[in-house]
Amino acid sequence: MSKFQVGDVWVNGEGRKVRILATDIKASMPVLGAITGPYGNETVESYTDDGYYHGSKISDSYDLVSKYVPPVIPIGYVNLYRCSDGIRMIAARSVHDTADEASKAAQPDVVSIAVPIYEVGMAPIPEEQP
Numbered sequence: 001m002s003k004f005q006v007g008d009v010w011v012n013g014e015g016r017k018v019r020i021l022a023t024d025i026k027a028s029m030p031v032l033g034a035i036t037g038p039y040g041n042e043t044v045e046s047y048t049d050d051g052y053y054h055g056s057k058i059s060d061s062y063d064l065v066s067k068y069v070p071p072v073i074p075i076g077y078v079n080l081y082r083c084s085d086g087i088r089m090i091a092a093r094s095v096h097d098t099a100d101e102a103s104k105a106a107q108p109d110v111v112s113i114a115v116p117i118y119e120v121g122m123a124p125i126p127e128e129q130p
Helices: 099-105
Strands: 009-012 017-022 031-036 042-047 064-067 076-082 089-091 112-117
Touching: 017 042, 076 099, 099 112
Parallel strands: none
Antiparallel strands: 009 017, 009 064, 017 031, 031 042, 076 089, 076 112
């Protein structure tokens, strides 16, 4: 059974996306993938069940190396301010489009940092410290 599924997107050794088109071709290289080129064009190539571009398992930059993971993009930025106790931080209520906008909107003469915010489920939430 192939570790590849039709519709999955993988990355080859060159960092290009490869969309899996088929995994059941009756040949020594049963996996078909469409490699996205630099201008958005696609080229169809075949792979072994292990993701090798060459059937003899010789390493190649076209080999499938990992599943594609889309980048996590922040939905906005908020300023965090240090509380008077010097330990806790508090977030401002305004959400800004960029870190630069958040920094410019920070209260003057107060220690602050602009931090990204993400949609729930997109980025790990740090565990609370006791």
